[in-house]
Amino acid sequence: MKKLLLLTCLLFSAGLSSQNIKGLSKDAFAHTYSIVARDTITGEMAVGVQSHWFSVGSIVSWGKAGVGVVATQSFVNPAYGPEGLELMANGISAEQALTRLVEKDEGRAYRQVAFLDANGNVSGFTGEKCVEAAEDLQGKNFSVQANMMLNDEVIPAMAEAFVRYSDYPLPERVVEALKAAQEAGGDIRGKQSAALIVVGPERTDKSWEEKKIDLRVDDHKTPIRELERLLKVHRAYEHMNKGDLAVEEGNMQKALKEYGAAEKMFPENLEMKYWKAVALANSGRLEEAKPIFKKVFSEDENWREMTTRLPASGILTVSDEELQAIIE
Template identity: 60%
Template sequence: MIKKFLSFAAFCLIVQGISGQVFKRDAPFAHTYSIVARDQKTGKMAVAVQSHWFSVGTVVSWGEAGVGVVATQSFVNKSFGIRGLALLKEGKTPEQALEILLHNDEAKAVRQVAILDSKGRVATHTGSSCIKYAGHIQGDNFSVQANMMLSDKVWPAMAKAFKEHSDLPIAERILETMKAAEKEGGDIRGKQSAAILVVRGESTGEPWEDRLIDLRVDDHTSPIEELSRLLKVYRAYEHMNKGDLAVEKNNMQLASREYKSAEAMFPDNLEMKYWHAITLANNNKLEEAAKMLKGIFQKDKNWRKLTKRLPESGILNLSKKDLKMLLDL
């Protein structure tokens, strides 16, 4: 199916006078809209994308902490992601990096690329033969770009939305930007997948700590809505992690607040409640723990079985009497 699409696309371009030999038969065909952006307050950088194409996030969005983010789309050259970041690391500006990437690219007329660096500088290219409606808008610390859109109102609506939601964290801000694109019709083919990537403005030297948010919806009837749901789950687990850190510092008041914040966001999530209860039990708040665990055990007996196993791993530290009391709930 993919090869058929690509063969047809290459044929159309041959008719326009562009050599069909520049397109690989297995090259991604990611017509889409996207945004690259930087949060001026935190320095965090983000790239987000939505398309009527399977798993668009594995193709379009690239980023590295302390370096920048790249969106490469339309008739995609995936190497632009890694090569673009490498050029930024060498000290090139986004404009210089983009010029180098496109210099010997025989298919630049059908490429669309946006590059943003850790200083918030941007460079964007929309090839003259990108399928209309196609275009981009650059602004302070951001660029929005789109091709094969239902109308030419899509990317202006994105730029407007990004500017209007400056009070939001960068991830939520760019999600609002993508919602604005959908309100104007978005991709003329519809919607299928979406992704969001957020990296630190400065590298910690520990790459596993520098990719802050990396969420993808590979195939869904409402990918933006599903991405929003996943981001909310991510935020809830942020509270859980903060609660765990508070426990390590023996700040049980803060830990309880963080756990309750997480549970309020997802009241039906038994695991969040469970680990909150285990933390309470470990801190001699057995009455509160028992009340929570009783409800959890009633809904799923496997949590009772897990509780019985925790002492062996040192995760639950109770006397045999207190453990039996909890297990008998």
């Protein structure tokens, strides 16, 4: 272990990059802990990761709906992401795909990689030159892996947490696993960035539908805590989106329910308050809507101006007289 840590220090103190080691590519240094996992009920698949490295989500986590997910870390070979997903898309299992790519990788001794396919097959690999504490552990529909950890308790803590929170939705389970890793000691260097991606169970040819969740914390003192907060915001805006769709359909009762759920999660958010007020006004409940509009306008006058523009788009369905009552 001391020799490996010395190697790492020498690389950077001498101004060298990982390209000086055979088989390693330039600027591919991302020691970290991560989890790849699948929800057996929904079929969703996820990658969660944290590292003391800037923007870890841009290089470690990969996923494709209906195909699988990949975490590639340590001295990162990013090709494991797209190439692994392509192999799994062609019907190669996670284990076979990972084995095939590891065998042709000259830098395999420095790699740490995990694959999970849409059938729930998982496979992990930890090269013998990954910095301790380094290990990967597979369970039913998940794999946890880490290197350069403070201690050897991080990996079992992640696995135990993922199993313990089995009643949680997959994204929240993944975050709990990351939290457990940090509580057990985490990255020996500390914390800096984190990421979470979730892909669906069905393949799609629409690129914008590939990821159901795509959250990144690129630089933060407490990245996992921030990731957890962003996931909560994401959930709230899921309700907002459903409310918007309900408004388009003219279903104001459903819109009120969805906007109300979002507002309950973030009661001080003006956006959520505002659209709830719009739904109330459209439902003929103008007197309930007016004080909400008034509060929003008092905090930001731009919302008042926007309100005058909504009737022309059919988003706010009130009479001219009612509109004046709202904006006065």
